[in-house]
Amino acid sequence: MKNVAILLSGRGSNFLALSDAIEAGQIPARIVLVVSNKPDAPGLIHARERNYEAVCIPSAGIEREAYDRQVVEELSARQVDVVCLAGFMRLLSSWFVQQYPRQILNIHPSLLPAFPGLHSQKQALEWGAKVSGCTVHFVDEKLDHGPIIVQRSVPVLDQDTEETLSARILEQEHQIYPEALKLVCEAKVRVEQRRVLIRK
Ligand code: GAR
Numbered sequence: 022m023k024n025v026a027i028l029l030s031g032r033g034s035n036f037l038a039l040s041d042a043i044e045a046g047q048i049p050a051r052i053v054l055v056v057s058n059k060p061d062a063p064g065l066i067h068a069r070e071r072n073y074e075a076v077c078i079p080s081a082g083i084e085r086e087a088y089d090r091q092v093v094e095e096l097s098a099r100q101v102d103v104v105c106l107a108g109f110m111r112l113l114s115s116w117f118v119q120q121y122p123r124q125i126l127n128i129h130p131s132l133l134p135a136f137p138g139l140h141s142q143k144q145a146l147e148w149g150a151k152v153s154g155c156t157v158h159f160v161d162e163k164l165d166h167g168p169i170i171v172q173r174s175v176p177v178l179d180q181d182t183e184e185t186l187s188a189r190i191l192e193q194e195h196q197i198y199p200e201a202l203k204l205v206c207e208a209k210v211r212v213e214q215r216r217v218l219i220r221k
Contacts, residue, residue, distance in 0.1 A: 023102040023206045026054040028092070028109040033064020034191065035107040035128055035198050040071060042199035050206045053099040056092055058111060074099075080111060089117035096121075103205060106160065107198070115162045123212060125160040126205065128198050130190045132156060132172055137165035142187045150177050153186065155194045157201035159212070168217045170201040170210060 025043070027036045036055065042048050055068035058080035068075035076095060080088050088111075096104065106113075106127040118125065131141035133156040136148070145153040154174035161167035173193040177186060204210050209220045 023050045024053045024100050025050045025103045025105060025202070025206075026056060026096050026099070026101040027052060027064075027068075027105050027107050028056045028058075029062060029064040029107045030057060030059050030110040031062050031064060031108050033062065033067045033107065035194055036064050036105075037067055038195035039105060039107065039199055039202060040073075042203070048199060048203045048206050050103070050202065053101060054095060056095060058088075058109070064108070085112070086114040086116050089114045093117060093120050103202070105198070105202060112164055113160060118160060118162050123159050124205075126157055126170065126198075126201060127160050127165070127167075128194055129156045129158065129165050130187065130194065132174060133158060133165055133169065140183075142190060143183045145177060146181060146183060146186060153177055153190060155190050155197060157197055159217070168212050168215050170204060170217050171197045173197050 029036050040052060043050050043052060052073050055073050055075040057065040057077050060077045060079060065075050065077060078091050102124060104121055104125040129141065131145060132154045136144040152174045154172060156169055157171045158169045159167040175189045175193055204219060211218045
């Protein structure tokens with residue numbers, strides 16, 4: 022059983038998808054902490070409604086590593102094994118990443134390495150991509166860069182807006198994030214250079 026922490030900044034729908042899968046017994050994990058850097062994040066309210074321990078550590082005006090040290094203190098106190106970034110809109114410091122080698126996961130709404138950074142769905146539309154999708158990857162010291170655990174593609178349709186494409190991608194995010202966390206918690210993944218190899 023792995024102790025999982027969720028870090029989020031907003032809506033929290035990926036957190037809810039992870040929580041649903043864990044509560045349904047699909048993943049050998051328990052959520053021991055939810056952290057938001059935004060006091061008014063809806064995800065924080067959902068976490069409290071589900072009776073998880075949920076804390077807000079406001080990030081405004083705090084230097085990156087000083088902030089990360091506050092977060093890691095909370096994680097260490099609860100013996101967290103795996104950290105899931107679920108719409109946590111902050112870059113982690115190298116120091117944070119080094120505390121949890123290959124134990125921090127992120128979900129991103131594009132097929133990386135296409136369209137990293139912000140507004141990935143808008144970037145895909147503006148580029149004229151015919152497919153896009155989502156990626157769960159290990160976090161390393163560069164933005165949206167670490168080894169890819171699971172990806173899923175969706176079509177980009179002629180009539181798509183940022184909203185409709187985002188909704189189609191989000192549906193797949195909610196599928197692949199639990200799948201990826203399950204693989205990691207069951208120790209079924211091995212990383213060779215950039216390749217994440219999955220034991221069946
Ligand atoms: C999701 O679409 C996630 O992929 C994206 O933010 C949204 C959070 O939604 N993350 C990033 O863009 C990270 N670069 P949620 O709060 O409902 O899970």
